[in-house]
Amino acid sequence: MSQIPVLANSYSYSKLKYLHYGLGAISKLPETVKSLGASRALILTGKSVSKSPIFEETSKALGAFHVTSFTDIGQHTPVAGIRAALEALKEKNADIIVALGGGSPIDAAKAISYYRKESTDQGFLKIIAIPTTLSAAEYTQNAGYTNEEGHKVSVSDPQLVPDAVILDGSLTIHTPMRLWLSSGIRALDHGVETLYRQPPVAFPIIESALASIPQLFENLLKSYADPNQLEVRQRLLNAAYLSLSPNPKPGTLGLSHSLGYKLGATYQIPHGITSCLTLAKSTALKARFSDPYSQENLTRAMKRLRAEAESILPDVTTDNESEASKGGIILSKYIEHLVQKLGLSSTLAEWKVPKADLQGIAKMMEEGGLAGVDGQPSVSQVHKLLDSI
Numbered sequence: 001m002s003q004i005p006v007l008a009n010s011y012s013y014s015k016l017k018y019l020h021y022g023l024g025a026i027s028k029l030p031e032t033v034k035s036l037g038a039s040r041a042l043i044l045t046g047k048s049v050s051k052s053p054i055f056e057e058t059s060k061a062l063g064a065f066h067v068t069s070f071t072d073i074g075q076h077t078p079v080a081g082i083r084a085a086l087e088a089l090k091e092k093n094a095d096i097i098v099a100l101g102g103g104s105p106i107d108a109a110k111a112i113s114y115y116r117k118e119s120t121d122q123g124f125l126k127i128i129a130i131p132t133t134l135s136a137a138e139y140t141q142n143a144g145y146t147n148e149e150g151h152k153v154s155v156s157d158p159q160l161v162p163d164a165v166i167l168d169g170s171l172t173i174h175t176p177m178r179l180w181l182s183s184g185i186r187a188l189d190h191g192v193e194t195l196y197r198q199p200p201v202a203f204p205i206i207e208s209a210l211a212s213i214p215q216l217f218e219n220l221l222k223s224y225a226d227p228n229q230l231e232v233r234q235r236l237l238n239a240a241y242l243s244l245s246p247n248p249k250p251g252t253l254g255l256s257h258s259l260g261y262k263l264g265a266t267y268q269i270p271h272g273i274t275s276c277l278t279l280a281k282s283t284a285l286k287a288r289f290s291d292p293y294s295q296e297n298l299t300r301a302m303k304r305l306r307a308e309a310e311s312i313l314p315d316v317t318t319d320n321e322s323e324a325s326k327g328g329i330i331l332s333k334y335i336e337h338l339v340q341k342l343g344l345s346s347t348l349a350e351w352k353v354p355k356a357d358l359q360g361i362a363k364m365m366e367e368g369g370l371a372g373v374d375g376q377p378s379v380s381q382v383h384k385l386l387d388s389i
Contacts, residue, residue: 009200011202011204016164016165019241024168029128039065041098042069042096043055044085044112045105046071054174055100058171062098067094068088068092082145096127097112109162113127129164129165133272134236134237135187140161141157142154143156146265169232170233177224184220185338191301192209193282194206195210198375215239216240217313256278259365263353263361266357267353269351276339277347277348280335282385283298288322288329291375299327314333362380
């Protein structure tokens with residue numbers, strides 16, 4: 001493959017101010033609250049996390065800063081929960097949210113901050129995110145929630161990026177294994193789709209995404225083999241950061257993410273599982289129907305994965321593929337194999353997604369510029385992709 005010209009671009013950092021990481025990093029919580037100029041914290045989480053030991057551990061770490069909790073944030077962040085949490089926050093005059101858990105409470109914290117800004121004159125809230133999954137929602141300015149009609153709605157603002165993130169692998173030990181591993185595929189989805197995002201992202205984000213991919217492959221398999229290895233869990237949290245390192249750019253990363261949003265909100269499929277369903281096939285389609293720069297990035301990812309983790313990769317073939325698309329096709333087969341090895345393979349039929357709905361979902365990709373336009377696959381090709389899952 002001939003060398004692709006270096007693209008000109010610009011990069012600006014997000015408002016993330018503190019990133020504390022390592023086993024035991026939860027001890028940094030009280031000083032972080034104080035450093036952010038806050039004093040009254042609301043712990044925001046879901047029901048399952050609220051019943052686990054890490055909830056008490058987080059509350060204990062906060063000490064006198066902990067004034068209230070809201071523990072009714074559901075999967076896909078229903079809007080009713082967001083409104084109820086906002087009322088709880090107002091009632092106790094909380095000035096900072098500690099979002100504990102996966103993508104749902106972290107997205108909810110951002111949505112609450114957004115609605116507080118819209119409905120009062122008090123501005124955005126301070127947010128500390130403590131993730132217990134690998135979804136990496138804590139690094140974006142986007143918040144997704146589900147409205148009363150069951151549709152996914154997004155809000156976005158640079159001020160929604162959490163002010164601090166605490167990555168403590170010991171807090172993930174109670175996360176259900178299927179959720180933990182599938183959220184790792186979600187992080188892999190971030191890393192891979194960053195490589196062909198349009199318009200292209202700046203080179204620091206590309207290089208960070210490339211670094212995340214072999215780390216996720218290797219450590220997801222290790223975590224599957226021995227869930228109690230806390231060091232491996234910490235490495236996975238760190239790799240999830242690299243997969244979606246702070247970047248203020250709004251919007252959907254790519255085809256797999258966009259398909260996942262539609263499937264997840266409509267048919268109640270968990271986010272991580274949507275990535276298990278869509279990422280490998282989306283990568284293959286993008287390898288065939290992308291600009292040369294994106295194809296080169298996919299090839300770089302494949303080569304880096306081979307260089308750093310060849311012993312865990314299967315032998316694959318790429319008959320009848322163009323030279324430009326081969327790297328991405330091989331990468332897609334590696335992803336498919338990883339999902340299988342982790343026991344995460346499923347089908348749309350298993351999730352009761354009607355075949356009759358697939359054409360409409362594919363057509364929605366055209367509205368977002370992810371199908372049916374120059375440099376993207378056609379709507380019919382996306383339909384075939386969905387039909388093959």
